[in-house]
Amino acid sequence: MLDNLGTSLKDAVKRLAGKTVIDRAAVDELVRDLQRALLSADVNVKLVMQLSQAIKQRALEEEPPKGMGVREHVLRIVYQELVRLMGKPGEVTLEPQTILMAGLQGSGKTTTTAKLARYFQRKGLRVGVICADTFRPGAYEQLKTLCDRISVPCYGDPKEPDALKIVREGLPKFRKLYEVIIIDTQGRHALEENLIEEIININEISHADHRWLVIDAALGQQASEQARRFHEAIGIDGVLVTKMDGTAKGGGALSAVAETQSGIVFIGSGETIEDLERFDPDGFISRLLGMGDLKALVERAEEAVSAEDLDVNAILKGRFTLRDMYKQLEALNKMGPLKQIMSMLPLGGMQIPDEAYDITSTKMQRYKVIMDSMTPSELDDPSIIGGSRVQRIARGAGVAPEDVRDLIKYYKIMQRALKGMRGMSGGRFNMQRMLKKFGGPSR
Amino acid sequence: MFDSLKKKLQNIKTKFTSRIEEVAGPEPAAIEQPALPEAAKPVQPPAQSSPEPTAPAESVPEEKREEPTLFNRLKVLVREREVLIQEKDIEEPLLELEMTLLENDVALPVTDEIITRMRTDLVGRHRKIGSSIDGLVVSTLRSALCGVLGEGLDLCTYIREHERPVKILFTGVNGTGKTTTVAKVGHYLQKNGFSVVIGAGDTFRAGAIEQIRTHADRLGIKTIQHQDGADPSAVLFDAVQYAKAHNIDVVLADTAGRFHNRANLMNQLGKIRRVMKPDLVVYVDEAVAGNDAVIRADEFNKTVGTDAVVLTKADMDPKGGAAISIAHTVGKPILFLGTGQGYDDIMPFNPSVVVDELLGGEA
Numbered sequence: 001m002l003d004n005l006g007t008s009l010k011d012a013v014k015r016l017a018g019k020t021v022i023d024r025a026a027v028d029e030l031v032r033d034l035q036r037a038l039l040s041a042d043v044n045v046k047l048v049m050q051l052s053q054a055i056k057q058r059a060l061e062e063e064p065p066k067g068m069g070v071r072e073h074v075l076r077i078v079y080q081e082l083v084r085l086m087g088k089p090g091e092v093t094l095e096p097q098t099i100l101m102a103g104l105q106g107s108g109k110t111t112t113t114a115k116l117a118r119y120f121q122r123k124g125l126r127v128g129v130i131c132a133d134t135f136r137p138g139a140y141e142q143l144k145t146l147c148d149r150i151s152v153p154c155y156g157d158p159k160e161p162d163a164l165k166i167v168r169e170g171l172p173k174f175r176k177l178y179e180v181i182i183i184d185t186q187g188r189h190a191l192e193e194n195l196i197e198e199i200i201n202i203n204e205i206s207h208a209d210h211r212w213l214v215i216d217a218a219l220g221q222q223a224s225e226q227a228r229r230f231h232e233a234i235g236i237d238g239v240l241v242t243k244m245d246g247t248a249k250g251g252g253a254l255s256a257v258a259e260t261q262s263g264i265v266f267i268g269s270g271e272t273i274e275d276l277e278r279f280d281p282d283g284f285i286s287r288l289l290g291m292g293d294l295k296a297l298v299e300r301a302e303e304a305v306s307a308e309d310l311d312v313n314a315i316l317k318g319r320f321t322l323r324d325m326y327k328q329l330e331a332l333n334k335m336g337p338l339k340q341i342m343s344m345l346p347l348g349g350m351q352i353p354d355e356a357y358d359i360t361s362t363k364m365q366r367y368k369v370i371m372d373s374m375t376p377s378e379l380d381d382p383s384i385i386g387g388s389r390v391q392r393i394a395r396g397a398g399v400a401p402e403d404v405r406d407l408i409k410y411y412k413i414m415q416r417a418l419k420g421m422r423g424m425s426g427g428r429f430n431m432q433r434m435l436k437k438f439g440g441p442s443r
Numbered sequence: 444m445f446d447s448l449k450k451k452l453q454n455i456k457t458k459f460t461s462r463i464e465e466v467a468g469p470e471p472a473a474i475e476q477p478a479l480p481e482a483a484k485p486v487q488p489p490a491q492s493s494p495e496p497t498a499p500a501e502s503v504p505e506e507k508r509e510e511p512t513l514f515n516r517l518k519v520l521v522r523e524r525e526v527l528i529q530e531k532d533i534e535e536p537l538l539e540l541e542m543t544l545l546e547n548d549v550a551l552p553v554t555d556e557i558i559t560r561m562r563t564d565l566v567g568r569h570r571k572i573g574s575s576i577d578g579l580v581v582s583t584l585r586s587a588l589c590g591v592l593g594e595g596l597d598l599c600t601y602i603r604e605h606e607r608p609v610k611i612l613f614t615g616v617n618g619t620g621k622t623t624t625v626a627k628v629g630h631y632l633q634k635n636g637f638s639v640v641i642g643a644g645d646t647f648r649a650g651a652i653e654q655i656r657t658h659a660d661r662l663g664i665k666t667i668q669h670q671d672g673a674d675p676s677a678v679l680f681d682a683v684q685y686a687k688a689h690n691i692d693v694v695l696a697d698t699a700g701r702f703h704n705r706a707n708l709m710n711q712l713g714k715i716r717r718v719m720k721p722d723l724v725v726y727v728d729e730a731v732a733g734n735d736a737v738i739r740a741d742e743f744n745k746t747v748g749t750d751a752v753v754l755t756k757a758d759m760d761p762k763g764g765a766a767i768s769i770a771h772t773v774g775k776p777i778l779f780l781g782t783g784q785g786y787d788d789i790m791p792f793n794p795s796v797v798v799d800e801l802l803g804g805e806a
Binding site for chain 2: 042107139190217243245246251252
């Protein structure tokens with residue numbers, strides 16, 4: 001199901017790539033697919049609607065910058081808007097501080113508290129943890145066990161029912177001894193007023209520097225509401241997304257970020273104490289959309305490969321030489337894996353044989369080395385390469401003769417594919433565009 | 444839970460109705476006028492009159508008994524002049540329904556299915572002049588929701604009908620509330636006169652054994668436990684043996700939370716299943732979960748099977764769309780809703796009651 005979503009989004013992008021002018025229907029379609037992708041990633045419905053409105057408006061109104069294709073233009077807008085929605089990654093300073101953890105039941109506060117302790121410990125700070133969860137049985141044992149494993153002291157008393165008292169007594173003791181103090185609290189939700197009251201009080205007496213909200217990656221549309229209430233109560237200044245090692249996309253965290261005007265600080269992605277990562281917006285966006293690295297795609301597309309790199313006209317006349325292939329490989333090298341690039345190109349219904357894709361970057365590198373050992377006349381007219389030339393080229397390039405033959409075979413496949421394209425219906429103009437695209441986005 | 448969804452659904456229901464009425468309203472009158480100019484007037488407000496009592500469930504008013512009133516005779520005259528509900532007539536309310544469901548955490552694929560069902564059910568349907576549109580819309584929506592929520596399951600009846608000890612295995616991802624649910628279910632069964640033993644099968648998470656034992660001690664339920672890191676299958680096997688030896692009615696088996704994309708942990712669950720041979724595998728998830736609820740419910744169902752579902756944290760969420768999503772995906776009944784922190788905060792789930800409530804108790 002997820003793959004389908006990614007695919008449909010990719011299809012929408014692909015359709016856009018064929019366009020010369022921005023066309024409303026194509027943008028609509030892209031926006032609709034984007035909406036679906038975001039909604040199934042649990043992003044708040046209202047946020048999705050705002051976002052897609054903004055994208056649609058900008059895509060239709062803004063002129064693409066000179067030399068930028070329609071697809072690149074729209075992709076860039078999509079990316080920029082998503083980044084804006086995401087906010088800046090929350091800041092983490094490596095100095096003495098008190099952090100108060102808040103969140104719903106079962107969102108992973110205790111585990112994350114231990115992971116955070118480990119993070120600061122590894123950064124060379126002295127860390128102490130206070131267990132203010134006096135409600136859930138086993139909460140203290142859990143935190144204590146986790147902390148013992150990393151030799152971090154844990155203050156708490158499973159028999160004391162008053163969380164405030166624990167904080168009031170533990171905090172001064174720990175402040176004298178440790179630099180970073182993390183207070184784990186009981187899980188609560190926004191509708192439990194006495195518990196919200198409690199965390200307000202804990203926040204007051206602890207004078208916490210940070211109040212971080214722990215959000216389960218699977219949390220759905222409730223995220224907004226919960227985050228809003230927590231924010232009203234104690235002023236959330238960072239969001240931690242947990243359980244990102246499952247299949248959940250974490251869209252709820254975005255809602256929380258939007259509500260609290262804060263940023264995502266960390267991402268929990270596993271069951272061991274080391275599984276805590278700093279937040280990376282690009283990776284997060286990719287995951288949300290179920291599609292490759294959007295930023296890299298945008299950047300790659302922006303990186304111009306000049307048209308002279310590829311003699312389109314010569315190829316159109318049916319002359320596709322090894323020299324062209326060399327340039328092509330070079331251009332593609334800058335762009336990333338062949339298949340990924342191809343999937344972005346407006347080749348529509350055309351079938352590129354699978355073997356043509358079947359070329360890894362190491363292979364590509366080897367092909368280039370082999371071609372470096374060829375004479376200009378061989379590059380211009382590969383048909384003159386016979387057995388003895390193969391031997392010579394192989395020796396020159398330091399490869400086996402089979403590799404040289406492999407290259408020639410690959411060349412022939414590409415040549416055939418291009419011939420197929422020539423024969424395709426559609427105006428000459430389109431063909432030219434297509435071939436330009438084939439060599440990389442040209443201006 | 445469900446409150447906001449309910450309110451929204453009410454709105455949409457009216458929307459559907461008025462949309463369909465709108466199309467239905469003027470059309471028949473216009474057609475009839477040239478044919479029967481003198482009789483046109485009484486026919487005019489066909490939509491307002493809903494002569495038929497709203498039919499329960501599926502029996503959409505398609506065939507109706509005609510009474511020989513003037514009104515109906517006229518209708519016979521213009522026979523087959525029925526209103527055909529067209530796709531464009533209901534497009535807007537359908538879109539709104541879709542948004543409502545999504546906003547209420549009904550997962551995308553499930554929403555799609557409900558919408559498609561509504562559409563195919565409504566479009567092309569001949570609506571005879573004068574038949575109740577409200578009834579049509581409600582019954583369609585009702586059957587769509589009922590189809591998705593499925594039948595309920597009464598745990599007490601189940602236990603009475605099966606050989607003791609009845610073994611119940613609780614599964615689910617991390618942090619959904621399995622341990623708390625085990626305690627609550629234990630308490631619920633005790634109240635209903637069954638004896639219970641709990642197997643502390645979460646040997647992985649720090650403090651989990653402590654947690655379940657504390658719960659059990661408070662409730663006066665015997666816990667079978669090994670130490671941290673022990674093989675959960677062995678613990679639960681022992682729990683079953685204990686129940687057999689002591690003539691205990693029900694074994695509740697807690698397990699560690701695990702993600703459905705961890706093959707090893709899922710295999711471990713498979714082993715537990717083989718060793719303790721549970722009568723019921725109960726999948727626990729939270730009512731606040733979003734789209735992922737569908738994916739993981741599906742994975743759990745595929746790898747270890749699921750016989751029933753418990754939805755926890757229902758008190759957090761006035762929406763409850765996850766219930767619809769999960770029930771639909773797994774196709775298994777929802778057993779309980781967890782509605783709070785106390786041991787009594789657990790509520791048997793009855794789908795038809797919920798649907799009735801969603802649609803305002805009528806129909």
